Amino acid sequence: MIKFAYTILYVSDVKRTAEFYSKTFGFEVRFIAPGDEYAELNSGSTTLSFAAHSLAHSGLKDGFQAADLKAKPFAMEVGFTTVDVPALVEKAIAAGATLVEEPKEKPWGQVVAYVRDLEGFLIEICTPMD
Known part of the structure; x- marks a missing residue:
């Protein structure tokens, strides 16, 4: 396995x-x-x-x-789920992350936002899919 x-x-x-x-x-x-x-x-x-x-x-x-905040993000992301996407996005920004996309509800009901970390890696912050 x-x-x-x-x-x-x-x-x-x-x-x-x-x-x-x-x-x-x-x-x-x-x-x-x-x-x-x-x-x-x-x-x-x-x-x-x-x-x-x-x-x-x-x-x-x-x-x-290497990741670079001045360049577009790579075609990959690290994803984290939470029930309160806006709050976690604000926490990430307060810690130094860069906002890419504000939280938005997708057609399938999931709330999704994107930030970049201190190095420039893309992070998806979203609600869990049941």
Whole structure:
């Protein structure tokens, strides 16, 4: 059986990013490696992790495209559900996130908003689908 185990976001400041996600979304920081090059959050059955750009460069011989707030977001997102989307969007903005799309109700009844984190990664904040 294959299990989706983790997502790693490559960031310029691992500790600051882990603290942003912990403060904003309530995930406990499970581990920060010595030297602050890697961190993991307790985020349920799938781990959300952050690794320094230096680790990405060491493992990817042809390099990678770093997230950049000045550029359009990548064609991927990290999604979090909550019953109060507007409140969590405001909390994220207060913690340093950048608003992309205000909360809107979709035709299927879900409320969805988008922000970008401190590094520029796209975050969807939405109500759960029953």
